[in-house]
Structures are given as structure tokens and as C-alpha cells.
Amino acid sequence: MQYKISYNNPHEQFIDIEYSTAVNKRKQLKIQLPAWRPGRYELGNFAKNIRCFSVVDEKDNALLFQKITKDCWLVEAGKAKTVIIKYQYFACELNAGSTFLNSTQLYVNPVNCCVYDVDNIAEPCSIDIDIPNEYQLANSMRVISETKLADKKTIALHAKDYHELADSPFVASCNLKHDFFVIDGIEFNLWFQGECRPNFSKLISDFFIFINEQLIIFKSIETEVYHFIFQIVPYQFYHGVEHTNSTVIVLGSSYNLMKKEIYDELLSVSCHELFHHWNIKSIRPTEMLPYDYTKENYSTLGYVCEGVTTYYGDYILYRSGVFNEDDYFRTFNAQLKKYFDNFGRYNYSVAQSGFDTWLDGYVKGIPDRKVSIYTEGCLLAFITDINIRKNTNNKKNLDDVMHSLYHDYAKQNKGYTDVDYKNIVKSAADISIDWIFDDHIYQSKSFVQPLKDALDYLGLELSVMPVKNIYEAVLGFKTVIDNGKYVVTNIFPQSECEKKGLMLNDKIMSINGFELKLDLNEWIQYFADEDISIEVMNNGQLRQVICRHSRTVYYKNYSLIKNPNPTEEQIANFKNWSGRFF
Numbered sequence: 001m002q003y004k005i006s007y008n009n010p011h012e013q014f015i016d017i018e019y020s021t022a023v024n025k026r027k028q029l030k031i032q033l034p035a036w037r038p039g040r041y042e043l044g045n046f047a048k049n050i051r052c053f054s055v056v057d058e059k060d061n062a063l064l065f066q067k068i069t070k071d072c073w074l075v076e077a078g079k080a081k082t083v084i085i086k087y088q089y090f091a092c093e094l095n096a097g098s099t100f101l102n103s104t105q106l107y108v109n110p111v112n113c114c115v116y117d118v119d120n121i122a123e124p125c126s127i128d129i130d131i132p133n134e135y136q137l138a139n140s141m142r143v144i145s146e147t148k149l150a151d152k153k154t155i156a157l158h159a160k161d162y163h164e165l166a167d168s169p170f171v172a173s174c175n176l177k178h179d180f181f182v183i184d185g186i187e188f189n190l191w192f193q194g195e196c197r198p199n200f201s202k203l204i205s206d207f208f209i210f211i212n213e214q215l216i217i218f219k220s221i222e223t224e225v226y227h228f229i230f231q232i233v234p235y236q237f238y239h240g241v242e243h244t245n246s247t248v249i250v251l252g253s254s255y256n257l258m259k260k261e262i263y264d265e266l267l268s269v270s271c272h273e274l275f276h277h278w279n280i281k282s283i284r285p286t287e288m289l290p291y292d293y294t295k296e297n298y299s300t301l302g303y304v305c306e307g308v309t310t311y312y313g314d315y316i317l318y319r320s321g322v323f324n325e326d327d328y329f330r331t332f333n334a335q336l337k338k339y340f341d342n343f344g345r346y347n348y349s350v351a352q353s354g355f356d357t358w359l360d361g362y363v364k365g366i367p368d369r370k371v372s373i374y375t376e377g378c379l380l381a382f383i384t385d386i387n388i389r390k391n392t393n394n395k396k397n398l399d400d401v402m403h404s405l406y407h408d409y410a411k412q413n414k415g416y417t418d419v420d421y422k423n424i425v426k427s428a429a430d431i432s433i434d435w436i437f438d439d440h441i442y443q444s445k446s447f448v449q450p451l452k453d454a455l456d457y458l459g460l461e462l463s464v465m466p467v468k469n470i471y472e473a474v475l476g477f478k479t480v481i482d483n484g485k486y487v488v489t490n491i492f493p494q495s496e497c498e499k500k501g502l503m504l505n506d507k508i509m510s511i512n513g514f515e516l517k518l519d520l521n522e523w524i525q526y527f528a529d530e531d532i533s534i535e536v537m538n539n540g541q542l543r544q545v546i547c548r549h550s551r552t553v554y555y556k557n558y559s560l561i562k563n564p565n566p567t568e569e570q571i572a573n574f575k576n577w578s579g580r581f582f
Contacts, residue, residue, distance in 0.1 A: 001123055001162065003114055006130035010103045014051075014088040021117040023077045030118040031085060033071040034166065034293035037097055037111040039241040039280075041357040043296065046112045047071035049090040058082040072294070073115075089113040094231065096241040096248045105173035105193055106131060107231070109241075109248075111166040111293070125159040131172040138178070138191035139170035140227050140245035163290065167243045167281075171229055179204065183211055187225045194232035195254040202258070206322050210271045213320040217399045218278050218406050226277070228270055232257060240269040242276030249273065264327060272313030279312075280305045283405045286415030302354030302361075303441060304421055307377010308402070310335075311385070319579040329560045332382075336462075336558035338375040339447065343368040343493050349444045350376040351418070367504065368493065371444075379447055384436055386454035386577070388429045394576040400428045455560065458577055459570030463559040471524045475532075475547060476554035477502055479520070485509070486520050488536075492554040497534075500547040506536035524549075 004018040023029065036044045047070055055063045055073075057080035064076040075083055089112070091101040100107040106129075117123075127141070133153050137143075141164070144156040155172075159165040177192040179200040188211060192198050207228075215221060223245045233252035240249040249269050256262040280288075285299040299305075318328035339345065344353075346368070353361070353370040354377075360370065385398035404424050409416045416424075418437075426432050439445040452462055466473040476495025479486040486508040491498045510516060511523040512533050524532065534545040562582070563570065571582040 001117060001120055001125045003125065003127045003165075004130070005106075005108065005127065007101060007106065010101050010106075013090060013092045013101045015091050015099070015101055015106070015108070015113065016086070016088055017113060018084065018086050019115055020082050020084045021120055022082055023080050026077055026119070029075040029077055029083055031065075031073045031075055031083075031115050032118050032294060033113075033115045034111050035071050035295060036293065036297075037109065037241075038167070038288070038291050039243075039276075040097055040362065041297070041302070042362055043358070044112070045070065049113070050087050051090070053085070053087040056084050056086075058084065083117075085115060094233065094250065095237075096231070096239040096250045104175055105171060106135075107169070107171045107193075109169045114165060116162045121162045123161060125162060125165045127157040127159065127165065129155045129157065129170075129172065131155065132174070134174045135172045136174070136176045136178070137170060137172045138176055138189070138193070138227060138229050139168065140225065140243070141165070141168045141170070164244075166293070167245075169229065169241075169243065169246065169248050171231070181208060183208060184215060186221055186223065189225070189227045191227060191229045192232055193230065195234060196230075196232040196257045199258050206267060207270065209320050209322050210267070210316050211274065213316050214271075214275060214278075217402060219403070221277065222282055223277070226274075228274075230266075238265055238269065240273045242273045242281060244277060244281045247273035247276070264323070267317055267322060268314055268331065271317050272309055275309045275312050275316070278406050278410070279309050279402065282410035283402070284410070284415050286417055289413075289415035296358040298355055298358065300351040300354045300418055301416075301421065302357055302373030303350045303377035303380055306373045307350070307375075308381040308398070310374045310378040311381035311398075315382075319577075321579070325580065333557075333559050335375050335378050336451075338372065339379055340558055341490070341555065342371055342375070344370045345376070345444060345446070347444060349442055350380065350440075351442050367491070376447075379451065380436065380440060383440070383447070383450045383454050384425060384433070386457050387433050387436065388425070389573070389577065390457055391429045391431050391433070394573065396428045396430070397577075398428075401425055404428070456563075457570070458574045459563045459566035459582060460574075461561050461563055463561045465557050465559070466553045467555045467557055469521050469555075470528075470549075471520060472555040473553050474549040475524065476550070478555065479508070481518065482507075484518070486516060495552075495554050496547045496550040497545065500545050501543075502534070502536070502545045502547075503538055506538045506545075508534060508536055509542070510535040
């Protein structure tokens, strides 16, 4: 299969794509564009970005074709030896899994925009990319050749099959900043696109440490060269997508890149996405080996694919010494808050929510329906890790589970099932810990006691305090500010304001007749000892919601703290888990 990628007017943001495939005496060919991209378990509808789709043979004779699904075409080959398809792809979206074109860069995720011959998906692919002479290319595919003309050059790439092509994003630009380093013979590249001033010395020092820690867990890696490709944008943004030999990470804002908050995010997402090289790109549920690009690949194992990876993403930074204790506790506290603030935890298990990522896993959805495979999965990974340690006197841990999944399944080209994962955990723990699965993975039983028990094993405790916003704490609702007005986004079940009729999407106009000037918290505090009349607007209608401060604290903050009087056993457990002195 052969691809040619070029463009003429970057400001129009249309990429020209030409694709050819051998007929091999077939009468009909099915040409498919992926319906989704691995790394995001929802349908992508990429075909909506295609226009000017045409099909010819090697002599430029038009061939008949018919669109048979939203992203699949049936081509009548006739006497053709080669089918050539030409189309344009609109590349106007910039995130870690998209395709984007402007006057400064060509950024392509082939899974978005490259069709494939269904019968030839396992055949080798060649890709010719036409770009300006001054452009560099950040790319994980093998470069075959580079041919320069007067004002542009063609770079020829090779992928062993469509799966590798779909898994290999690239960025071409004259603004790329680049450095690399080597660990155990593996080359790791750092590419930065966009306005930024990366401190490569600091980056390489920190990356070396957490990468080495991951290599210690898995003992081997399925690549000789790996690429971290960063798209740095001038606004606040956070997104990463994993690939076998690379990751694309979009972060902002530009001027904060090397400042602590954004830099810590860069480290966290980079560690997370690299861990995916093993956990989901190699270690895969049976339903995703191989990927089926034409439809949903349903699985209940999101709590492993994403949850375990979320746990390790920050935990590895901590135990390897890149993050200090405050850094790690802050990330763990954020997961705790997400868990306790999501009342879907009473209604839907993490396994069910993993299956339903295809339905609404990346949007808020209806109130209190589902949970997050990232957050719940992360906390369950922690609980599982600590229980394995507890039952084996710290001789084994979750590392052993992941090592087994990699070497006994992934490296044997085998997918795993939920039963396989459960059995591997049981083997590592040396006893059955079915209650984690029966109560907290397959059912929606509270995590509170297992969390407290796991923390206690390490000499840690859970501190619970009211949130700072008075209206969240004592009235039970959350807001965002939209065009200078507070809009209700979350309501605590059975809270004071819910009982009095506050609704989602209510726009708060005034408190006791006083117009709000971004001072909702102050007015709620001011009227602490009397009825509060909240004037709201929803669907063009005004109404009053009258309530009072509750003695119950609704929304709370959750924080890890150390036991001031830990036992010697807790101190030893903490050091074994964290690599740090208590």
C-alpha cells in the first residue's frame, strides 16, 4: 500500500492524500477509514473531514465506487491492476490525537486520515511526504530516503503494515526543537513544536530517571528508538496519546512550560504515556488484539489499561525520586477528590464504566451515571498493590503483575481477559483477594474502607476538610463562570439546595436581591444565619430558590497525611513502597 501526503495552501488546512493498492485480480475492493483511534475509546467519525473523494486505475480511468457505511467505500476494480484513491482531509483540530495543518507545521495522525484496503491491512506501507526544504520531521517510522527539489523535499517512510502506520504520528515543521539521550542502548528523543524554551538538560535528567524505573519493572522494551513529541500551545491545555514507539503530548501555556505546575504536568503525562508502551500497546485485552478499526472494541478492562497506568504515571515519578512527597501527595489527593465528588460511584462499577467509554466515557454525561476508569482504576491499582504487599510481607507487588502480563501474554502475542488479570493478581498475592474484584471492580461498593486500610499499612491517614467555597460546603452545589455569571454544574444528592429545587444549568442572577459581581461565596457567607433567596434563570425563566446553610458538610477536600506516631512496621512498609524514609 502506498501513500502520498502533500498540501498547497496551508491556510486552507486541506491535506491532499493519494493512496494506491494492488488489485490482485479482485473484482471489488473495500476501502476503509478508521472509525476510531486507539487510545481513545469512542467513535471518531473522521470521515466527516474528507472531501473530493475519487477513484481511478493506473491509467487514470475513473472507477465506479459506492459508499457503503459512513467510512467504508466499495470499489469496482474492473480490469484495473492498481486502484488509486485521491481525497482531501480537513486538518483544523490540534490535540494529541488529531491531524493539523497551518503555515508553521504539518501534523498527521495517520489513523485519522489514511484509508486502507481491508484485504491488505497486513501488507507493508510506503509513505511519501512532501514538505518545505527547511522543515524537520519528528517521526517514529523508518526513513527510506529524502529527495530535495527547488522549494520542497519528499521524505519516504516505511511501515511494516497498516497497524504500524496508524500508530505512527508525525510532525513536520521548521520550528522543531530536538534533543535525545540513550538508556541501555535505547534512543529516546524529545521533540518540541510551538513557542517554548525547553530546558533540555533538566528534561533529560528527569526523563532518564523515570524511564529507567519503568525499564526495571518490565526488563525489556519493544523498540530501539522512542519519540516524545510535544505540541506546546500558548493557552492552557493538557492531553496525551500513547503509541508503541512514540507519544504525542499537547501542553500549554507556552510561557509556563518550565515552571513547576506545568512542568510537573509534563512529567506526569510523559511518564503515563510511556507506561502505555507496555500497558495497552503491548499488553492488550483480547478484544483489542488486533485492533478492529471499523467499530467499537468493547472491553471491561479499562481499569487496567488506563487505571493502572494512571497509578503508575505519578507513583513511578515519586518512588524514583523525580517527584517529592508533596508533589505525589497532591496528585493522589486530586484522584481522591475526583472519586468522592462523583456520585456515579453509587450506581455504576468501574468495569461497567469501562465498557461504556464508547458511549459517554469522555464527556460528563447525565448526573451520577458512571465513574472514571482513570480515577477509580488508579485507586483500585493502589489498593491492589498494597494488598499484594501486605499478603506477601512486601516480597511482591503490582510490578510483578505487570511484568507477568507483559512477558507471559504480550510477548507471547496473547491478549488477556478479566479472569486472567484476576488470576495473576491472586498468584502474586499468594492468596485470593477476590473481594477487590467482586465488591469494587464488578460492583459499586464504596472504596472508603479499603483505601483507609491500604493507607494505614503505609502509616498514612485520610484527612477530610470542608472545601473553601462556602456554597459548595454548606449548600451543596458547584458552579463555573460563564460570561460573568455563575452557572450550576454539580449538585450534591439530597443536599439543601437540591431539596429546595436548584437545577443543573441554573444561571445565578442574585442573592437576596443583590446582583452578583463574581462574589457568590462572599454573599453566601454574609447571609449565613438567615434564609437565602437565590434568583436563578433557566431556559429563559426566572425563579427563586430559598435555602439555608446546612449543618452537614457536603463537598469536602481529601488529603493524605502521615500518622504522627507510626509503628516500626508502618515505617518499613512505607520505605518499601515509596523508596523513601518515613
